[in-house]
Amino acid sequence: MVDLLAGHAEVAAEVEEGFARVLATGAFIKGPDVAAFEAEFAAFSGTAHCVGVANGTDALELALRAAEMPAGAGVVMPANTFVASAEAVVRAGGRPVFADVDDEFLLLDPERAAESRGDAWGLLPVHLNGQLAPMAPLAALAAETGLRLFEDAAQCQGATQDGRGAGSWGLAAGTSFYPGKNLGAYGDGGAVLTNDAEIDRLVRELGDHGSSRKYVHDRLGFNSRLDTLQAVVLRAKLRRLADWNAARRAAAARYDALLADFEDVRLPRTAPGNVHVWHLYAVRVPRRDEVLAELNAAGIGAGIHYPVPVHLQPAFRELGHRPGDFPVAERAAAEILTLPLFPQITEEQQVRVAEALGKALARAGASGSGA
Ligand SMILES: *Cc1c(COP(=O)(O)O)cnc(C)c1O
Numbered sequence: 001m002v003d004l005l006a007g008h009a010e011v012a013a014e015v016e017e018g019f020a021r022v023l024a025t026g027a028f029i030k031g032p033d034v035a036a037f038e039a040e041f042a043a044f045s046g047t048a049h050c051v052g053v054a055n056g057t058d059a060l061e062l063a064l065r066a067a068e069m070p071a072g073a074g075v076v077m078p079a080n081t082f083v084a085s086a087e088a089v090v091r092a093g094g095r096p097v098f099a100d101v102d103d104e105f106l107l108l109d110p111e112r113a114a115e116s117r118g119d120a121w122g123l124l125p126v127h128l129n130g131q132l133a134p135m136a137p138l139a140a141l142a143a144e145t146g147l148r149l150f151e152d153a154a155q156c157q158g159a160t161q162d163g164r165g166a167g168s169w170g171l172a173a174g175t176s177f178y179p180g181k182n183l184g185a186y187g188d189g190g191a192v193l194t195n196d197a198e199i200d201r202l203v204r205e206l207g208d209h210g211s212s213r214k215y216v217h218d219r220l221g222f223n224s225r226l227d228t229l230q231a232v233v234l235r236a237k238l239r240r241l242a243d244w245n246a247a248r249r250a251a252a253a254r255y256d257a258l259l260a261d262f263e264d265v266r267l268p269r270t271a272p273g274n275v276h277v278w279h280l281y282a283v284r285v286p287r288r289d290e291v292l293a294e295l296n297a298a299g300i301g302a303g304i305h306y307p308v309p310v311h312l313q314p315a316f317r318e319l320g321h322r323p324g325d326f327p328v329a330e331r332a333a334a335e336i337l338t339l340p341l342f343p344q345i346t347e348e349q350q351v352r353v354a355e356a357l358g359k360a361l362a363r364a365g366a367s368g369s370g371a
Pocket of ligand 1: 055175
């Protein structure tokens with residue numbers, strides 16, 4: 001699905017040189033590369049501030065805590081997301097309030113978010129698969145209703161909507177540098193992006209044992225910091241990210257062309273105003289599980305993101321949801337199929353994927369290539 005070593009080959013020399021520099025100083029935590037990366041990633045993202053933290057889930061939790069979310073507060077989010085979006089809300093002391101997505105882009109639907117809202121305190125759209133949720137209507141909803149707006153930006157480094165990236169639409173965004181993300185570390189990492197100086201300050205404090213000055217702990221916090229060695233990797237990769245995202249867009253366009261004649265395959269689309277960074281290229285097909293098994297048997301690293309919508313995960317059983325609560329998200333979960341895509345994927349590899357998908361659809365009894 002993702003060839004992480006192909007990405008490493010492009011930055012290997014810089015990373016090794018940077019690691020040698022860090023090893024010579026021994027500044028493994030809060031070294032100068034962390035501050036430099038924070039400044040560079042904030043500039044890249046178009047936000048005033050960036051705080052490196054230990055992972056993306058922590059980033060979301062710390063953003064909510066820094067905004068002083070009240071205990072038990074509801075946070076509206078889409079039903080189809082990675083479990084971490086909802087997990088972060090619970091860990092911060094809140095309660096996920098799920099809402100359905102639109103059928104075309106599978107992004108949080110502002111009207112459904114408004115319907116699900118109840119007495120919720122926050123709004124957490126997820127920028128799924130590499131494109132932003134419809135932020136203008138979501139920001140308008142937040143402004144009208146007093147919902148605090150956050151963003152799950154784990155899958156969208158470099159994506160914009162109407163020229164604006166994640167992290168500047170509301171109070172704060174959390175992003176992840178898990179190795180498979182568009183900007184991936186060599187281990188775990190994450191960041192909070194914000195234009196709010198007070199959120200920046202509080203995330204730093206909370207992520208460093210609640211400490212604003214050495215030996216002074218103003219509140220109880222956590223240990224959630226970005227390692228200096230990971231900052232070295234991220235700085236080297238950030239310099240290539242715009243090019244890598246462009247390569248992902250080219251690869252997505254190639255899939256669009258290769259699969260255009262496949263009956264029964266619904267291609268992913270870019271929502272209006274969005275520059276998509278194609279974290280994942282997810283088509284929708286009938287008999288998905290059989291098609292996936294055929295593809296995997298043919299040696300194609302296809303997958304599903306995500307097979308079970310969050311509201312039906314056993315971990316959230318206490319919220320009392322049942323099948324049918326969010327029909328668009330549930331139908332999508334049964335149909336989506338993620339095809340391999342990474343910046344270095346070759347045309348030959350994509351042709352192989354398309355051919356294997358045609359055969360897999362035919363064998364699964366769905367109609368494959370229109371040829
Ligand atoms: C990866 C991801 C996260 C969490 O990131 P971690 O770094 O693994 O904690 C949160 N939300 C979404 C949508 C993600 O894809």
